[in-house]
Amino acid sequence: MAEEPVLLTDTREGVHWITLNRPEKRNALSGELVESLKTALAAADRHEEARVIAVRGAGKDFCSGADLSALRRILEASVLENLDDVDALAELFLLIRRLRKPVVAVVHGRALAGGCGLATACDLVLAVEGAQFGYPEVKIGFVPAMVMAILRRNVSEKRAYELVATGRLIAAAEAERIGLINQVFPRDQFDTASTEYVAALARQSASAVQLCKRLLYHQDGMGFETAVRAGANLNVVARMTDDTRAGVASFLASRS
Numbered sequence: 001m002a003e004e005p006v007l008l009t010d011t012r013e014g015v016h017w018i019t020l021n022r023p024e025k026r027n028a029l030s031g032e033l034v035e036s037l038k039t040a041l042a043a044a045d046r047h048e049e050a051r052v053i054a055v056r057g058a059g060k061d062f063c064s065g066a067d068l069s070a071l072r073r074i075l076e077a078s079v080l081e082n083l084d085d086v087d088a089l090a091e092l093f094l095l096i097r098r099l100r101k102p103v104v105a106v107v108h109g110r111a112l113a114g115g116c117g118l119a120t121a122c123d124l125v126l127a128v129e130g131a132q133f134g135y136p137e138v139k140i141g142f143v144p145a146m147v148m149a150i151l152r153r154n155v156s157e158k159r160a161y162e163l164v165a166t167g168r169l170i171a172a173a174e175a176e177r178i179g180l181i182n183q184v185f186p187r188d189q190f191d192t193a194s195t196e197y198v199a200a201l202a203r204q205s206a207s208a209v210q211l212c213k214r215l216l217y218h219q220d221g222m223g224f225e226t227a228v229r230a231g232a233n234l235n236v237v238a239r240m241t242d243d244t245r246a247g248v249a250s251f252l253a254s255r256s
Contacts, residue, residue, distance in 0.1 A: 006033045014202030016050035023059025028067040045099045051202040056106040063115025093121040100210045106194045117147030125181035127172040128190040134169035205243035
């Protein structure tokens with residue numbers, strides 16, 4: 001009997017769905033899954049019919065973090081082996097930020113450790129009420145180091161430190177309140193509401209959505225004046241797109 005693929009993909013209504021498919025392992029991040037996810041994300045960014053990329057998990061949880069076999073290897077791995085291991089996950093987080101298209105995490109169950117990092121590395125995060133988020137690495141003497149840059153950009157400094165230093169899990173409602181995620185939907189409406197959310201995003205101007213993402217992240221580390229100038233330069237680019245010209249013409253026609 002053939003093994004189940006670690007990822008499932010499907011494109012509909014302009015949304016390319018990527019499903020983490022290790023439900024028996026709570027979609028833990030094995031080396032194979034991380035590499036497959038990087039490949040799938042890069043392919044989705046090139047997919048002509050896809051305007052939005054959505055990532056979700058099969059089974060009870062979104063993603064439980066590192067695979068247990070990977071944790072066992074840490075105990076015996078050399079420095080170089082550990083570097084290779086962490087680089088793979090770091091490259092995944094960086095890739096999501098570099099993609100042209102928006103990536104949306106659709107979270108149910110738990111998103112823990114690297115799984116929480118994966119969710120919050122996405123451009124937008126949707127969750128079902130009752131979902132849980134957290135970085136429990138400190139409880140085993142470990143540090144959620146790679147997700148720190150992502151976390152620090154999503155919540156306040158004190159909230160970020162509290163989450164990583166205590167390792168406590170927070171419910172979706174609190175995650176939304178502190179700015180870690182974007183939307184929480186009732187359990188009985190989650191599938192329909194989250195699907196409509198990403199489909200609505202896919203109906204927006206593709207060029208405008210992509211340019212918004214590019215500028216937002218490009219401004220990291222810029223001073224105020226430099227950031228304003230970068231915005232002005234991108235505004236010129238946006239004015240030259242077909243979407244802007246068609247949109248402005250339609251707006252003006254409706255007012256005449």
